[in-house]
Amino acid sequence: MDFKPVEEVISSYLQQIIQDEYNQSISSFEIQPVKKGIEGDFTIVLFPLVKLLKVNLVELGNKLTNLLNDKYPIEPNSLKLVNGFLNFSLSDSYYLSFINHLKIQETYGHLKPNENSPKIMVEYSSPNTNKPLHLGHIRNNLLGYAVAKILEANGKNVLKTQIINDRGIHICKSMVAWKLFGDNKTPSSEGIKGDKFVGDYYVLFDKKYREEIEKLINEGVEEKEAKETAPILLEAQKMLQLWEQGDEETISLWKKMNDWVYEGFGVTYTRLGVSFDSYYYESETYLLGKEIVAKGLKENIFFTKDDNSTWVDCTNEGLDEKLLLRSDGTSVYITQDLGTAYKRAKDVPKLDGVIYTVGNEQNYHFKTLFTILKKLNYSWAENLYHLSYGMVNLPDGKMKSREGKVIDADDLIDEMENIAKTMSEEHSDVSSMDSNEKEVLYNKIGLGALKYFILKVDPKKEILFNPKESIDFSGDSASFIQYTYARIQSILRIFEKDNTDFDYTAELNEISFNQKEKEILKHLYQYPKIIKEAGLKYSPSLIANYVYDLAKLFNSFYQHHVILSEENNSKITRVCLSKEVGKTLKNAFGLLGIEVPNRM
Numbered sequence: 001m002d003f004k005p006v007e008e009v010i011s012s013y014l015q016q017i018i019q020d021e022y023n024q025s026i027s028s029f030e031i032q033p034v035k036k037g038i039e040g041d042f043t044i045v046l047f048p049l050v051k052l053l054k055v056n057l058v059e060l061g062n063k064l065t066n067l068l069n070d071k072y073p074i075e076p077n078s079l080k081l082v083n084g085f086l087n088f089s090l091s092d093s094y095y096l097s098f099i100n101h102l103k104i105q106e107t108y109g110h111l112k113p114n115e116n117s118p119k120i121m122v123e124y125s126s127p128n129t130n131k132p133l134h135l136g137h138i139r140n141n142l143l144g145y146a147v148a149k150i151l152e153a154n155g156k157n158v159l160k161t162q163i164i165n166d167r168g169i170h171i172c173k174s175m176v177a178w179k180l181f182g183d184n185k186t187p188s189s190e191g192i193k194g195d196k197f198v199g200d201y202y203v204l205f206d207k208k209y210r211e212e213i214e215k216l217i218n219e220g221v222e223e224k225e226a227k228e229t230a231p232i233l234l235e236a237q238k239m240l241q242l243w244e245q246g247d248e249e250t251i252s253l254w255k256k257m258n259d260w261v262y263e264g265f266g267v268t269y270t271r272l273g274v275s276f277d278s279y280y281y282e283s284e285t286y287l288l289g290k291e292i293v294a295k296g297l298k299e300n301i302f303f304t305k306d307d308n309s310t311w312v313d314c315t316n317e318g319l320d321e322k323l324l325l326r327s328d329g330t331s332v333y334i335t336q337d338l339g340t341a342y343k344r345a346k347d348v349p350k351l352d353g354v355i356y357t358v359g360n361e362q363n364y365h366f367k368t369l370f371t372i373l374k375k376l377n378y379s380w381a382e383n384l385y386h387l388s389y390g391m392v393n394l395p396d397g398k399m400k401s402r403e404g405k406v407i408d409a410d411d412l413i414d415e416m417e418n419i420a421k422t423m424s425e426e427h428s429d430v431s432s433m434d435s436n437e438k439e440v441l442y443n444k445i446g447l448g449a450l451k452y453f454i455l456k457v458d459p460k461k462e463i464l465f466n467p468k469e470s471i472d473f474s475g476d477s478a479s480f481i482q483y484t485y486a487r488i489q490s491i492l493r494i495f496e497k498d499n500t501d502f503d504y505t506a507e508l509n510e511i512s513f514n515q516k517e518k519e520i521l522k523h524l525y526q527y528p529k530i531i532k533e534a535g536l537k538y539s540p541s542l543i544a545n546y547v548y549d550l551a552k553l554f555n556s557f558y559q560h561h562v563i564l565s566e567e568n569n570s571k572i573t574r575v576c577l578s579k580e581v582g583k584t585l586k587n588a589f590g591l592l593g594i595e596v597p598n599r600m
Contacts, residue, residue: 002097003097003098003100003101006031006041006042006073006090006094006525007029007031007042009072009073010029010031010042010044010068010073010074011027011028011029011031013067013068013071014026014029014044014064015027015029017063017064017067017068018049018053021063021067022053022055024052024053026049026052029044029045029048029049030044030045030048031043031044031045032045033522033526034085034087038082038087039080039087039089040078040080040087040088040089041088041089041090041518041522042087042088042090043085043086043087043088044064044085044086044088045084045085046060046061046064046081046084046085046086047084050084057084058081061081061084061086062081064079064086065079065081065086068088072091072093072094073090073091073093073094073097074088074089074090074091075088075089075090075091075092076091090518090522092511092512092513095513095517095518095521096508096509096510096511096513098521098524098525099508099521099573099576099577099580100507100508102524102580102583103504103505103506103507103508103576103579103580104505106583107153107587108524108527108528108583108584108587109153109527109528109530109531109584109587110153110531110587111153111154111155112155113152113155113156113157113158114155117155117156117157118156118157118352118353119156119157119159119348119350119351119352119353120151120156120157120158120159120351120352120353120354120355121158121159121160121161121344121348121351121353121354121355122144122147122148122151122158122159122160122161122354122355122357123144123161123162123163123354123355123356123357124140124141124143124144124145124147124148124160124162124274124357125137125140125141125144125162125269125274125276126140126162126163126164126165126357126358127162127164127165127265128165128166128170128171129164129165129166129171129198129257129258129261129262130170130171130173130174130198130199130202130261131174131195131198131199131202131406132193132195132196132199132261132264132265132268132408132409132410133195133265133268133408133409133410134406134407134408134409135392135394135406135407135409135412135465136359136391136392136406137409138272138392138409138412138450138454139389139392139454139463140357140358140359140389141269141272141274142272142274142450142451142454142455142592142593143357143387143389143454143455143459143540144160144274144355144357144387145160145273145274145275145593146455146540146543146591146592146593147355147357147387147538147540148160149590149591149592149593150531150534150535150538150540150543150591151535153531153535153591154531154532154535156535159277159278159348160275160276160277160278161276161277161278161279161280161344162276162279162280163280163281163282163285163340164279164280164281164282165282166254166258166281166282166283167243167254167282167283167286167336168240168282168333169236169237169240170202171254171258172236172237172239172240172243173202173205173206173236174198174199174201174202174205174257175201175236175239175250175253175254175257176205176232176235176236176239177201177202177204177205177208177232178198178201178253178257179253180208180232180235181201181204181208182201185197186260187260187263187264193264193267193410194259194260194261194262194263194264195260195261195263195264195265195268196264196408196410197260197264198257198260198261198264205232205236208232209230209232209233212226212230212231212232212233213226213227213230216229216230240330241328241330244329244330267410268409268410268413271409271410271413271447272409272413272447272593273447273593273595274593278347280340280343280344282336282340284343285336285339285340285343286331286335286336286339287339288338288339288340288342288343289331289335289336289337289338289339289340289342290325290331290335290339291339292338292339292342292376293310293324293325293335293338295376296312296324296372296375296376297310301375301376302324307327308327309323309325309326309327310323310324310325311323311324312324312372312375314368314371314372314375317371319364319367319368319371322334322368322372324338333365334365334368334369334372337365337369338369338372338373341354341369341373341378341381341384342378345378345380351380351383352383353383353384353385354383354384354385355385355387355538356384356385356386356387357387357389358386358387358388358389359388359389359390359391360388360389360390360391360460361391362386362388363386363388366386366388367386369384370384370386385538387459387538388459388460389459389460390457390459390460390461390462390463391462391463392454392462392463392465393462393463393464393465394407394464394465395464395466412450412467413446413447413450415467416446416447416449416450416467416470416471417442417443417446417447418442418446419446419449419467419468419471420441420442420443420445420446420449420471420479421438421442421446423445423471423473423479424438424441424442424445424600427473428473428483428600433599437599440597441597441599441600444482444595444596444597445471445478445479445482445597445600446471447594447595448478448479448482448589448594448595448596449470449471449477449478449479450467450470451478451592451593451594452470452477452478452481452544452592452594453465453469453470453477453478455540455541455543455544455592456476456541456544456545456548457541458539458541459538459539459540459541476548478589478594480548480551481547481548481551481585481589481596482589482594482596482597482600483600484551484554484555484585485551485582485585485586485589485596485597486596486597486598486599486600487558488554488578488579488581488582488585489582489598489599490599491563491564491575491578492575492578492579492582494564495564495571495575502572504576504579508572508573508576511569511573513573514561516553516556516557516560516561517557517573517574517577519553519557520550520553520554520557520577520581521577523546523549523550523553524550524580524581524584526546527546527584527588530542530543530546531543531591534591540591540592543588543591543592544592546588547584547585547588547589550581550584550585550588551585554578554581561574563575563578
C-alpha cells in the first residue's frame with residue numbers, strides 16, 4: 001500500500017463527509033498529534049468545524065465517529081471524543097505502510113533544493129583578525145552552520161558566508177603592539193598558531209595601554225583625558241588613519257599579520273567541521289559603505305553635525321541618532337555593514353534572505369542597520385534577519401578578550417577530546433581499537449558533546465558551559481545518543497553475520513506492532529515536521545531535543561524487548577526498525593554537524 005501522511009488521508013475523508021452530510025466545501029482541517037499522556041495517536045480539532053458548520057459539538061463528534069470508524073489509517077473503535085477533540089489511534093496496517101516507506105529512503109524528511117528553490121544566505125563566525133576564535137565564536141559557528149544545514153534540509157538553496165572584521169582600531173592595536181614589542185618574531189619562529197600569536201599582541205596592547213593610563217593619572221592627568229591621550233592609543237589611531245590613506249608600510253604589515261590569522265582560523269574551522277561558500281572582508285566593503293553614506297547625504301536621508309561627522313536620525317522608528325562617519329572621515333562598524341549588505345545583494349541576484357548570526361549584545365545595532373537600509377529604499381532590506389543568541393558564560397564568569405580571559409576554541413577542543421578519552425576508558429571497552437581508531441572516536445565524542453551541549457539550548461538563552469558535564473553516557477548528551485547509535489550498529493552487525501544477503505528495502509508484510517514499537521514509529525513520523533519547525537524558527541535545539549527523545553524511546557524498547565533472539569518474523573521487523581532509528585539518529589545529528597561512531 002502506498003504511504004500517505006495521516007493528515008492528508010484524514011483530511012480527504014473529512015472533506016467528503018462534510019460535503020455529503022452538510023453540503024459545504026471545507027479544504028483545511030486541524031489534525032495534530034495528541035499531547036503526551038493522552039490516549040491515542042492523533043486528534044481532529046472540532047472547534048473550527050463547529051463554528052463553520054454551526055452544529056452541536058457532540059452531534060458532530062458522534063457523526064464523524066460513526067463515519068470514520070472503519071476507515072484506514074484509523075484503528076477500528078479507537079475514536080473518542082474528548083472536550084472538542086476527536087482522538088484516534090493508527091492501525092497496524094498504517095504503521096506497516098510507514099515503516100516500508102522509511103526503508104526505501106536514506107534521508108526521510110529531508111527535502112532537496114532545486115534551481116527554483118529560495119536562495120538564503122547564512123552569515124556566521126564574523127571573527128576579528130586580532131585574536132583567535134574563542135568559546136563565544138564556537139556557539140556562533142555551530143549555530144550558524146546548523147541553521148544552514150537545517151534550511152538545506154527544508155529544500156532551500158543555502159549559501160554559507162562570513163564577514164571578516166579585518167580592519168579598524170582593534171586590528172591596529174595588535175599591529176602597533178607587534179611593531180613596538182615584536183622584535184620581528186613570527187608564528188613559525190615561536191611555534192605558535194598564527195591567530196593565537198596575533199591575539200597575544202592584542203592582549204599586550206591592552207596591558208601597555210593600562211600602564212600608560214595609570215602613569216598619566218599619577219602625573220596629575222584626569223582619568224578621562226588619560227584614557228584619550230595615552231601614547232600607545234594615539235599611535236593606534238594614527239595607524240588607522242595611515243591604513244585608510246593606503247600607506248604602503250602599514251598595508252604591508254596589515255596583510256602579513258592577517259595572513260597569520262587566516263591560517264590559524266582555517267585550522268580551527270576544520271577541527272570544528274564548519275565551512276563557508278564565500279567570504280566578505282570589511283576592508284573591501286567599508287569604502288562602498290562610505291559611498292552609500294554619501295548617497296544618503298545627497299538625498300537628505302543623512303545629515304552632518306557641526307564637527308563634520310555624519311549621522312542618521314532613527315528616532316521616528318523608536319531608535320536614536322546613529323553615527324555613520326566620524327568627524328575625521330573614518331568609518332564605523334555600521335558604515336561597513338551597509339556596504340557589505342549592498343554588495344551581497346548585488347553579488348547574489350534574487351537573494352531571498354540573509355540571516356545574520358550574531359550575539360544578542362548587537363540587537364540594537366541590527367535594528368538600526370535594517371532601519372537605515374529601509375530608509376535608503378533597498379527592497380531587499382525587508383528580507384534581512386538577525387539570528388540573535390545568548391552569550392556563553394563560564395562557571396567563573398564572562399570572558400574578556402582584551403584581558404586574555406577567554407577559552408580559545410582550539411584549547412577547548414583539546415580539552416573535550418581529553419575528557420572524552422578519560423570517560424571512554426572508564427565507561428566502555430576500547431581495548432580492541434587501535435590508536436588511530438581511538439583518536440577518531442575521542443574526537444567524535446568530544447566534539448559531539450561540545451556541539452550538542454551548545455545546540456540543545458534555545459538560541460535566545462544564555463549558556464553556562466561546563467566541559468566535564470557535557471559528556472554523559474546516560475543523560476541528555478551527545479555521547480548518550482552516539483552510544484545508542486553504536487548499539488544499533490552492533491545489533492545490525494550481529495544480524496548480518498547470519499543474514500549476509502538480507503535486503504533491508506524489501507517490504508514487510510502482515511505485522512502487528514507492540515506499544516513500544518508504535519511509540520518509536522510515531523516519533524519517526526514526526527521528524528519531517530520537526531525539521532520544518534526548526535527551519536522556520538532557526539532553532540537547532542528542536543532537532544537536538546527530538547533526537548534525544550528518539551534515543552530514549554529506542555533504549556526503552558531495547559530494555560523491554562529482545563531483538564535478535566526473537567522469532568524470525570518479529571526479529572526481522574525489529575532489526576528493520578532498529579536500522580531506521582539509526583538512520584534518523586545519524587541524519588538528525590548530521591544537521592547539527594555531529595558525527596556518530598559505529599563502535600563505542
